[in-house]
Amino acid sequence: xxxxxxxxxxxxxxxxxxxxxxxxxxxxxxxxxxxxxxxxxxxxxxxxxxxxxxxxxxxxxxxxxxxxxxxxxxxxxxxxxxxxxxxxxxxxxxxxxxxxxxxxxxxxxxxxxxxxxxxxxxxxxxxxxxxxxxxxxxxxxxxxxxxxxxxxxxxxxxxxxxxxxxxxxxxxxxxxxxxxxxxxxxxxxxxxxxxxxxxxxxxxxxxxxxxxxxxxxxxx
Ligand SMILES: [Zn+2]
Ligand SMILES: [Zn+2]
Numbered sequence: 085x086x087x088x089x090x091x092x093x094x095x096x097x098x099x100x101x102x103x104x105x106x107x108x109x110x111x112x113x114x115x116x117x118x119x120x121x122x123x124x125x126x127x128x129x130x131x132x133x134x135x136x137x138x139x140x141x142x143x144x145x146x147x148x149x150x151x152x153x154x155x156x157x158x159x160x161x162x163x164x165x166x167x168x169x170x171x172x173x174x175x176x177x178x179x180x181x182x183x184x185x186x187x188x189x190x191x192x193x194x195x196x197x198x199x200x201x202x203x204x205x206x207x208x209x210x211x212x213x214x215x216x217x218x219x220x221x222x223x224x225x226x227x228x229x230x231x232x233x234x235x236x237x238x239x240x241x242x243x244x245x246x247x248x249x250x251x252x253x254x255x256x257x258x259x260x261x262x263x264x265x266x267x268x269x270x271x272x273x274x275x276x277x278x279x280x281x282x283x284x285x286x287x288x289x290x291x292x293x294x295x296x297x298x299x300x301x302x303x304x
Pocket of ligand 1: 260264270280
């Protein structure tokens with residue numbers, strides 16, 4: 085469901101980076117021996133959720149992960165267009181400007197709902213129909229392909245599931261957004277972590293939770 089947004093919303097300003105990344109023939113983060121991911125917890129997100137994401141990113145990508153102190157969500161990301169929540173692209177922009185020199189990327193975590201505007205086309209001229217819904221559309225996470233920041237919200241992931249599945253969703257989406265930052269776009273392989281979930285959380289629940297061989301090769 086909401087993951088589809090990611091494909092549309094980030095395509096405009098991220099795929100261009102992705103393509104230029106490919107033209108250069110290298111992915112910047114993997115040119116480093118030791119990639120370090122910083123996690124920036126926002127507001128009241130539970131420490132157990134932060135710890136789970138830290139462990140998952142560390143284990144799955146074999147990266148060093150550092151966690152910073154909780155800070156309030158940037159006020160300029162707040163919106164009341166449809167509901168009181170935070171604009172994901174503004175959060176990613178904020179994070180990208182606050183990446184400490186000592187880490188390669190910053191992953192923001194929040195328990196507040198986050199949203200983007202979903203467009204019909206890559207040029208971002210027409211809001212997807214129905215406009216009332218897509219002008220401010222709730223999502224799970226947003227990452228810039230080949231950028232240096234991403235954000236994940238746990239807000240929508242509790243729905244209709246127990247804690248184990250909730251954490252599975254949270255960690256998979258976090259690894260998915262980190263995958264975007266590493267240079268991966270969405271993948272057509274249905275079991276792949278980088279699949280765009282066909283707008284359904286069930287796709288995330290049923291996925292292998294891992295990158296397909298082709299995506300894995302691309303970042304190594
Ligand atoms: Zn995505
Ligand atoms: Zn893949």
